[in-house]
Amino acid sequence: MVKRVSLSQAACPVARALDVIGDWWSLLIIRDALEGVRRFGAFQAGLGIAKGMLATRLRDLVEDGILEIAPASDGSAYSEYVLTAKGRELHLVVAALRQWGEAALYAPGEDHSVLVDRTRGQKVARLALQAADGRTLQWNETRVRHVAAV
Amino acid sequence: MVKRVSLSQAACPVARALDVIGDWWSLLIIRDALEGVRRFGAFQAGLGIAKGMLATRLRDLVEDGILEIAPASDGSAYSEYVLTAKGRELHLVVAALRQWGEAALYAPGEDHSVLVDRTRGQKVARLALQAADGRTLQWNETRVRHVAAV
Numbered sequence: 001m002v003k004r005v006s007l008s009q010a011a012c013p014v015a016r017a018l019d020v021i022g023d024w025w026s027l028l029i030i031r032d033a034l035e036g037v038r039r040f041g042a043f044q045a046g047l048g049i050a051k052g053m054l055a056t057r058l059r060d061l062v063e064d065g066i067l068e069i070a071p072a073s074d075g076s077a078y079s080e081y082v083l084t085a086k087g088r089e090l091h092l093v094v095a096a097l098r099q100w101g102e103a104a105l106y107a108p109g110e111d112h113s114v115l116v117d118r119t120r121g122q123k124v125a126r127l128a129l130q131a132a133d134g135r136t137l138q139w140n141e142t143r144v145r146h147v148a149a150v
Numbered sequence: 151m152v153k154r155v156s157l158s159q160a161a162c163p164v165a166r167a168l169d170v171i172g173d174w175w176s177l178l179i180i181r182d183a184l185e186g187v188r189r190f191g192a193f194q195a196g197l198g199i200a201k202g203m204l205a206t207r208l209r210d211l212v213e214d215g216i217l218e219i220a221p222a223s224d225g226s227a228y229s230e231y232v233l234t235a236k237g238r239e240l241h242l243v244v245a246a247l248r249q250w251g252e253a254a255l256y257a258p259g260e261d262h263s264v265l266v267d268r269t270r271g272q273k274v275a276r277l278a279l280q281a282a283d284g285r286t287l288q289w290n291e292t293r294v295r296h297v298a299a300v
Contacts (some may be wrong), residue, residue: 007174012263013251014181014244020255024157024172031164035294086254091289092277094164096246101163104236105170111297113162117281118293125282127242130275131267139241143268144185147261 011147020064021090025049025057030087031094033067038080066090096127161297170214171240175199175207180237181244183217188230216240246277 007019021027025047032046044054058081061067066087072078083090098115106112115124129137157169171177175197182196194204208231211217216237222228233240248265256262265274279287 011261012181013248013255015178015251016255016262017247017251018174018177022174022177024168027168027172028165031162034289088289089250089253091292092279093243093246093250095279095292096243096277097167098163100239100243101165101167103239105163105166111161112166113294113296115292116295117285117287118291120281120283121295122282124287124292125280125284127246127277127279129242129245129277131270132272132275133270134275135267137267137274139184139238141268142241142245142265142274145264145266145271147263 012144017093021066021093023057025053026061027090027094027097029054029057029061030066030083030090033081033083033087034091034094038070038073038082039078040081043081061087092127095124099126162294167243171216171243173207175203176211177240177244177247179204179207179211180216180233180240183231183233183237184241184244188220188223188232189228190231193231211237242277245274249276 007015010016010019021030028047029043032043037043037046040054040058043049043058044051047054049057058067062069062081065084067081068084070080070082072080095115102112102114116122117124129142131137157165160166160169171180178197179193182193187193187196190204190208193199193208194201197204199207208217212219212231215234217231218234220230220232222230245265252262252264266272267274279292281287
């Protein structure tokens with residue numbers, strides 16, 4: 001995708017986040033890394049992505065501090081890609097995409113993967129926005145407070 | 151962005167969601183629509199996007215049932231783009247991107263816009279994954295249960 005405007009200096013965190021991860025492949029790589037994929041070949045096999053495109057995405061994610069390169073966990077010569085703390089925090093973005101997809105894009109009864117609680121195996125609850133005092137906030141109960149123009 | 155694999159039939163809701171909204175511009179359009187932007191010219195002015203690119207994105211978002219075309223709210227001849235119920239549910243995806251961006255991509259003290267509770271003006275709480283029984287779940291306390299291959 002050609003970026004016509006750089007958003008890396010934006011005052012909107014949504015825009016700045018998309019500048020870093022706003023690419024279909026990048027988020028799928030992060031999704032797979034959250035599930036424990038670590039090797040170039042494993043990302044490639046899982047995603048069906050061309051090697052060059054995968055290499056570029058991985059390099060960018062390392063440069064942006066979302067993945068880091070680690071020695072192979074089995075002592076072999078292959079290096080591995082592991083999420084940093086900053087990268088792991090994207091699990092909420094991936095979960096929000098998942099829950100929206102589940103609710104909006106599947107026919108009733110159509111099979112899909114499900115995010116479950118690791119200890120009990122039960123489906124994770126739907127994310128909800130909460131006010132500072134704990135009230136659940138619907139989409140029209142929030143507003144964006146913009147930074148004053150300097 | 152060239153999509154080398156269509157994800158529209160994927161069994162993973164993250165992939166299917168990205169097939170529909172996994173584009174930098176689409177999510178920025180949705181962000182602005184959530185803030186009340188409705189007119190072609192207003193989207194264009196806010197985003198600094200080329201007219202043709204904006205027209206394509208708006209058409210796709212209407213086709214995918216995320217936006218719908220409505221008569222102008224002021225009675226003029228211009229049509230407006232309004233989020234559907236399915237589109238409004240993306241507020242959680244936009245909020246998750248925002249909160250990750252705030253935490254990961256700004257220097258201490260650097261200004262950015264903030265999502266606040268409309269009635270009290272206080273910053274919205276950080277999203278958190280919860281188990282069915284209410285426990286907060288960290289990134290490594292969940293797993294994906296895949297659909298059995300047919």
